[in-house]
Amino acid sequence: MRWQKITLQVLYAAAAIAFVALIYSNWRLRRLYDATQAQLAGLSARAIIPFRAGDVLPRLDLIDRSGHPVRITPPDWKSTSYVAFVLPDCAPCHEQIAAARDGKLQNVVLVSLVSREAAAKDLEGVSGNLTLYYVTPQTAARLRHQLDGFPRVLRVAAGGKITATCHTMAGCGGATCKSCDLPST
Numbered sequence: 608m609r610w611q612k613i614t615l616q617v618l619y620a621a622a623a624i625a626f627v628a629l630i631y632s633n634w635r636l637r638r639l640y641d642a643t644q645a646q647l648a649g650l651s652a653r654a655i656i657p658f659r660a661g662d663v664l665p666r667l668d669l670i671d672r673s674g675h676p677v678r679i680t681p682p683d684w685k686s687t688s689y690v691a692f693v694l695p696d697c698a699p700c701h702e703q704i705a706a707a708r709d710g711k712l713q714n715v716v717l718v719s720l721v722s723r724e725a726a727a728k729d730l731e732g733v734s735g736n737l738t739l740y741y742v743t744p745q746t747a748a749r750l751r752h753q754l755d756g757f758p759r760v761l762r763v764a765a766g767g768k769i770t771a772t773c774h775t776m777a778g779c780g781g782a783t784c785k786s787c788d789l790p791s792t
Contacts, residue, residue, distance in 0.1 A: 655752055655753070655754075655755050656752060656753060657753055657754065657755040657759075657772070658753050658754075658759070658761055658769055658772050659769070659772060660769055660770055660771050660772060661768070661769065662768075662769045663681050663766075663767050663768055663769070664681060664684070664690065664761065664763050664767045664768075664769055665681075665749065666678065666679070666680045666681070667679045667680075667718065667740075667742070667746055668742070668743045668745060668746045669718065669740035669741060669742055669743065669746065670722075670723050670740065670741045670742075670743060671739075671740055671741075672723075672727075672731065672739055672740075674723060676743070677740060680767070681766055681767025681768075682766065682767065683767070684763050684764070684765055684766060684767045685765055686714060686765055687714065687762065687763070687764050687765070687770070688714035688715070688716055688762075688763050689707070689712060689714060689715045689716065689760055689761070689762055689763070689776050690716045690718060690760070690761045690763055691703060691704070691707070691715065691716070691717050691718065691758050691759070691760045691761075691776060692718050692720055692750070692754055692757065692758060692759040692760075692761075693717055693718070693719055693720070693730065693757060693758050694719065694720055694721060694726075694757050694758075695719065695721055695725070695726040695728075695729035695730050696729060697757050697758065699757065699758055699774070700757055700758040701733050703758045703760065703774075703775060703776050704717060704730075704733050704734055704737065704758075705733070706775070706776055707737060707776045708734070708735045708736075708737055710776075712776060715737050715738065715776065716737075716738045716740065717730070717734055717737055717738065717739045717740070718740050718741075718742060719739070719740070719741045719742065720742055720747055720750065720751075720754070720757075721741070722741055722742075722744075723741040726741060727741070756774060758774060758775075759772065759774065760772065760773045760774065760775060760776050
């Protein structure tokens, strides 16, 4: 009887130790899981998911040349246009701006990803009479994960649907364009 009592107490003690070990293990795993989730959220916040043909251009909160705020929404696009995201001091951007200006492309909208205060001196001289806007900080934050290079040219149809994305304006969306992302047919 005494051995049975001792054996039972040892089993109770072993069960209590296993239960405490299980609680500690669960707590430790939960901390590791939370840390992994935080790392994953940080990585996904930095992931670049570029614009693709078939997407709809999001709302753009911009500043025009004179410093007035402008909001462009998808329904504001009435005809096929080219939206070029550019940077100051970007040689390929300047080449595309010059090609658009000299090639007399219609409906070209230049959008600087740098503020008006920092980019106006450089971009206003290059852009000539093309439409030029500067992004607001909120729009810049939304767009930075969708632009995978500069210049990034979007051919936008009426209603704001992107029909092609390129790195050049000349021939963007055409059958001979080598840098276009066209919708699959």
